[in-house]
Amino acid sequence: MIAAPSGEVTLLDAVRIALAEEMERDGRVVLMGEDIGVYGGAFKASAGLLERFGPKRVIDTPVVEEAIVGAAIGASLRGLRPVVEMQFFDFASRAFDMITNFAAKHRYRTGLGVPIVVRGPSGGGVQAGPFHSQSPEGYFARTPGLAVVVPSTAQDARGLLKAAIRDDDPVLFLEHKLLYRRAKGTLPEGDGIVPIGKAAVRREGRDLTIVTWGAMVPLALDGAAELAREGVEAEVIDLRTLLPMDEGTVLESVRKTSKALVLHEESRTLGVGAEAAALLAEKAFEWLDAPVVRVTAPDTPVPFAPALEAAYLPGPATLLAAARKLAAY
Amino acid sequence: MTFSLEQQRSLYRHLLLTRLLEERMVSLYRQGKMTGGLYRCLGQEATAVGTAFALEEGDLLIPVIRDLGSVLVRGARPADVLRQLLAKGDGPSRGRDGFLHFCLPRRGLYSGIAMLGTAVPVLAGMVLADRFLGKRTVGMTYLGEGGTSTGAFHEGINFAGVQRLPVVVVLEYNHYSYSTPSEMQCAAATLADKAAGYGISSAIVDGNDVLSVVEAARRAVAHARAGNGPFLLECKTYRRKGHAEHDGQAYVDAGELAEWARRDPIALFEKQLDASGVMDAAARAAVRAEVDAELDAAVAEAEASPAPVPDPEFRGVRADEEDAVRRRRETFVGGLA
Numbered sequence: 311m312i313a314a315p316s317g318e319v320t321l322l323d324a325v326r327i328a329l330a331e332e333m334e335r336d337g338r339v340v341l342m343g344e345d346i347g348v349y350g351g352a353f354k355a356s357a358g359l360l361e362r363f364g365p366k367r368v369i370d371t372p373v374v375e376e377a378i379v380g381a382a383i384g385a386s387l388r389g390l391r392p393v394v395e396m397q398f399f400d401f402a403s404r405a406f407d408m409i410t411n412f413a414a415k416h417r418y419r420t421g422l423g424v425p426i427v428v429r430g431p432s433g434g435g436v437q438a439g440p441f442h443s444q445s446p447e448g449y450f451a452r453t454p455g456l457a458v459v460v461p462s463t464a465q466d467a468r469g470l471l472k473a474a475i476r477d478d479d480p481v482l483f484l485e486h487k488l489l490y491r492r493a494k495g496t497l498p499e500g501d502g503i504v505p506i507g508k509a510a511v512r513r514e515g516r517d518l519t520i521v522t523w524g525a526m527v528p529l530a531l532d533g534a535a536e537l538a539r540e541g542v543e544a545e546v547i548d549l550r551t552l553l554p555m556d557e558g559t560v561l562e563s564v565r566k567t568s569k570a571l572v573l574h575e576e577s578r579t580l581g582v583g584a585e586a587a588a589l590l591a592e593k594a595f596e597w598l599d600a601p602v603v604r605v606t607a608p609d610t611p612v613p614f615a616p617a618l619e620a621a622y623l624p625g626p627a628t629l630l631a632a633a634r635k636l637a638a639y
Numbered sequence: 640m641t642f643s644l645e646q647q648r649s650l651y652r653h654l655l656l657t658r659l660l661e662e663r664m665v666s667l668y669r670q671g672k673m674t675g676g677l678y679r680c681l682g683q684e685a686t687a688v689g690t691a692f693a694l695e696e697g698d699l700l701i702p703v704i705r706d707l708g709s710v711l712v713r714g715a716r717p718a719d720v721l722r723q724l725l726a727k728g729d730g731p732s733r734g735r736d737g738f739l740h741f742c743l744p745r746r747g748l749y750s751g752i753a754m755l756g757t758a759v760p761v762l763a764g765m766v767l768a769d770r771f772l773g774k775r776t777v778g779m780t781y782l783g784e785g786g787t788s789t790g791a792f793h794e795g796i797n798f799a800g801v802q803r804l805p806v807v808v809v810l811e812y813n814h815y816s817y818s819t820p821s822e823m824q825c826a827a828a829t830l831a832d833k834a835a836g837y838g839i840s841s842a843i844v845d846g847n848d849v850l851s852v853v854e855a856a857r858r859a860v861a862h863a864r865a866g867n868g869p870f871l872l873e874c875k876t877y878r879r880k881g882h883a884e885h886d887g888q889a890y891v892d893a894g895e896l897a898e899w900a901r902r903d904p905i906a907l908f909e910k911q912l913d914a915s916g917v918m919d920a921a922a923r924a925a926v927r928a929e930v931d932a933e934l935d936a937a938v939a940e941a942e943a944s945p946a947p948v949p950d951p952e953f954r955g956v957r958a959d960e961e962d963a964v965r966r967r968r969e970t971f972v973g974g975l976a
């Protein structure tokens with residue numbers, strides 16, 4: 311065992327620590343991806359792992375996302391536990407077939423699980439333009455057979471990634487690149503496993519519930535702090551796993567607050583927030599005192615220019631305006 | 640093949656324009672004025688300039704990241720390229736996308752996307768349409784070693800092959816794909832070898848020798864225009880900077896870098912111009928002064944350009960019908976308007 315790191319680590323460190331710990335624990339865990347070995351990954355998520363575990367377990371690949379995921383599926387069917395990196399999660403589009411058709415449907419068709427993890431940076435806010443900023447969770451979170459995980463804290467990044475690697479079915483693990491260095495925390499002793507499918511209540515409140523994930527979690531918490539100064543107590547739920555969604559935690563909260571706001575960075579139409587809103591319409595109708603509100607990015611690509619991206623991403627002003635209206639409803 | 644004096648001057652001017660514009664970009668980047676990353680083409684200028692030079696009016700071109708020189712040859716204004724990099728509201732993509740991702744259809748210039756290889760099938764479709772319309776257009780695009788590993792490249796060139804489409808794909812063999820050396824990208828000895836598998840033609844040329852590049856590209860373009868199908872033109876060159884400015888290229892051997900610095904394409908062409916007497920040092924200095932002046936004006940123009948103003952109605956995704964606008968407006972106010 312490697313020594314548990316003491317002191318604060320970033321979400322990016324936590325990803326690397328989880329990879330290293332799982333590789334240490336289980337010799338079947340292998341990594342594949344573009345520039346992950348010698349270079350340590352475009353964001354350095356696997357820095358040092360080639361040196362530590364060797365080229366048999368840290369495999370640099372050509373620019374072949376479909377083959378990376380395909381080979382991961384194959385290797386998993388023969389007993390390995392592959393964790394593959396998409397250099398940017400935007401490029402998982404290349405592996406869409408492998409993920410949604412091969413991996414996701416495999417257990418249902420054949421009884422054999424495909425224990426792979428597809429991980430990588432997602433999300434915007436870093437002025438990287440339309441092809442390096444997307445939040446592609448919605449493309450995948452409606453595919454039966456997948457789990458889709460988006461951590462917002464360093465502890466969760468480690469705990470959920472370890473859970474993903476140990477999972478017997480395919481898990482997509484989206485790391486918000488804006489949080490890589492901004493989200494910091496101390497890691498718990500021991501494994502610190504965070505179960506897939508369980509949301510976290512980040513802040514308790516009685517007046518309204520904000521359901522969110524990823525880089526929107528700190529925004530929601532800041533917003534809730536501001537609302538508290540105005541006498542409105544918002545509860546903040548970090549879904550963490552989008553598929554399967556933790557219905558119980560969401561419903562329990564809304565039963566208490568009677569008002570719900572869904573906040574997400576991906577564009578609006580058929581985003582994961584639509585599923586959360588549908589869940590509330592179906593199962594929380596009796597408790598609701600107001601229509602469910604969605605605060606999301608608009609239905610456009612992620613723009614490049616700072617001013618355009620700032621207007622595109624849900625920000626404090628939009629969130630607070632919507633939350634105040636909801637609270638006053 | 641011979642080159643007129645005018646052609647050689649034009650080539651020299653475009654090489655220099657590419658190099659010096661990039662230097663301006665680096666300085667804007669270091670001043671924090673640029674949006675996004677900076678992907679350089681230092682040492683590869685002759686490949687992009689020379690290949691685009693072989694195209695004719697009306698031909699089509701889709702560049703990738705290191706092909707600044709090709710868009711300048713096609714007539715993109717340096718000021719507009721800079722507006723794009725500075726994410727200005729009156730830039731070619733009005734701040735919506737970056738770098739070489741813009742279209743100037745009247746100059747036959749179309750935009751790729753970041754996903755490597757995507758331009759190949761799209762370009763195949765463009766020349767398919769032109770052939771359908773009775774035009775003898777040739778399409779040219781570029782890919783590095785990494786790009787040729789993708790499925791999109793394979794499918795696109797395979798399709799172009801069976802359709803005998805006039806597509807020239809310039810394969811920029813610059814030794815690295817991000818940090819990945821070429822031998823880790825593909826087991827084939829050369830990228831040009833791939834042509835055999837598609838039943839199409841190919842050639843390999845010294846990508847740092849601009850006159851050789853133009854000659855080889857002219858042959859490739861003529862081959863495609865004559866209806867002989869696609870052509871892979873592999874240009875051997877070298878990426879002398881990291882993948883982008885953030886990449887200190889620790890994985891590169893210093894000796895290798897020095898070796899390729901000695902094979903600088905502009906210095907090489909200058910030597911040739913000296914030997915042939917086409918342009919002496921004084922004539923070249925005059926071109927440099929002209930380019931510098933043009934770039935001073937371009938930087939000033941781009942810097943003075945306004946930042947984009949967000950559209951509260953988020954238009955422009957489709958030919959906007961009222962309904963889409965209304966939905967986006969609702970988004971902005973959180974749905975309880």
Ligand SMILES: Cc1ncc(C[n+]2csc(CCOP(=O)(O)OP(=O)(O)O)c2C)c(N)n1
Nearest residue numbers: 401705753754755783784785786815816817
């Ligand atoms: C499908 C896809 N996967 C990954 C990337 C990330 N990426 C951008 S450029 C690059 C390397 C490209 O290398 P190469 O094609 O050889 O061109 P070069 O940079 O050497 O000019 C990578 C991996 C991408 N743009 N598209």
